[in-house]
Amino acid sequence: MKLKIPKKIKQSLTELGDLSYFSARFFKEAFRPPFEFNEFVRQCYQIGYRSLTLVLVTGFIIGLVLDLQSRPTMIQFGAVSWMPNMVGISIVRELGPVITALVCAGRISSGIGAELGSMRVTEQIDAMEVSGTNPFKYLVVTRVMASILMIPLLVILSDAVALFGSALIENMKGNVSFQLYFNTVFDVLSYSDIIPALIKTFFFGFAIGIVGCFKGYYSKKGTAGVGVAANTAVVMTSLLLFLIDFVAVFISNIFFDS
């Protein structure tokens, strides 16, 4: 009996295969000269600096909200003095990296998808190729590398601001000084909280960059395709981020909790 695979599943599997091939090509091109250093620096500015305000505001609000939401429950259990511990661990291990990555997926991945998509549609990528430039190296490698480097930095800053937001609430509502708050947070945090969380942000950065580039680079069907590329880049990146997060937590539990 011949097994018939539904069209949607077939399409998804084909796309996954293409994305894997695209990623493999990235690793092949990334370590082969010439290196587009100027474009890489420009992309670091675009991806890192241009996302900074959004990431900092989001991080600050996450810190405020997490503290405000958890506080009544912690009071109920008589554990309000554990607030810095709870908030610190939540933000550093999970909320900071994941929420920052999701925010960046919305801004960076869709931006790259739309930019490369419109370059494909208007033949700018072909023009680049004809002028003796490897467009994959110039457009894809630089963006993905910048994303891998910038996302961890953005996450660190976001974590810091989120902790500051939480400290502000604790200071206002619980009369906890900033010094006491941060001393408690840094006391409770260990390398097993910080290192795995930091490592996974490099993978988040890779996912954000590679999916945006993949969707944009192979954008089809004219200007409508540009919108589709931007949209599907965000959806696919978000799904991938959760998948990476699950795998990262699973692996770090094996190594660190034991």
Add this chain to the structure above:
Amino acid sequence: MEDKKNISKQVKDKKEVIIEIKDLYKSFGDNKVLDGFHMELYKGENLVVMGKSGSGKSVMIKCLVGLMQPDSGYISVLGKEIKKLDRETLDILRSDIGFLFQGSALYDSMTVRENLEFPMRRHKEKFGVIKDTTSLVTDALESVGLAHTINLMPQELSGGMQRRIALARTLILKPKIILYDEPTTGLDPITSKEIIELMRNIQIKYGTSSLIITHDVDCARVISDRMILLVEGINYIEGTYTDLIQSTDPKVEAFFKK
């Protein structure tokens, strides 16, 4: 017209072939686009390839510069077989081929100056390391009458101006061959005439050979030394403009009938 015929004959008599295509086949799924196309472009000649939309003109020109891979066939440019070239050699060869894209394909994140500098900086083997590109950029812009736009962004220019800047970007590499993909499409009749005039002047000034893909009969009339009508993926008829308009073949007549 008689002069043109003489030039065409002289060019052909010299038999210095710049581009040679034999038995070119290309299909997209079941859709046969090129079905054994062949042509030669002689040194100093303006060859126009005409055909309906979707007849494979743009596919042919993209195969010529290695932007697309044909299913089979022989393509030789300046004595080098495209299929046998590695990426590096192909890039060097591309510095002798100018390509004017249908939609201009200016890099919209760069100024006019950066657009013109881009291919120059890529072809170090031809230009060496250039510290000051200003005079080269200004010369190229002056040759298309747009020196004052040097610091503008492409979005600030009209369609006709963009096409001329794209032509300047092509000229800056001092190519031996210029490939024009629908150079007058989407332009008003006056701007079209200006572009055609510019193409003629460039050919006289720089002595380039040109392959022009178009379905604009006026453009073909003014610029062509020789013409090929591409129908259903093959050379349907070949000759001068006068030969073609005098043809009684219904398919040819249908094309030239106003």
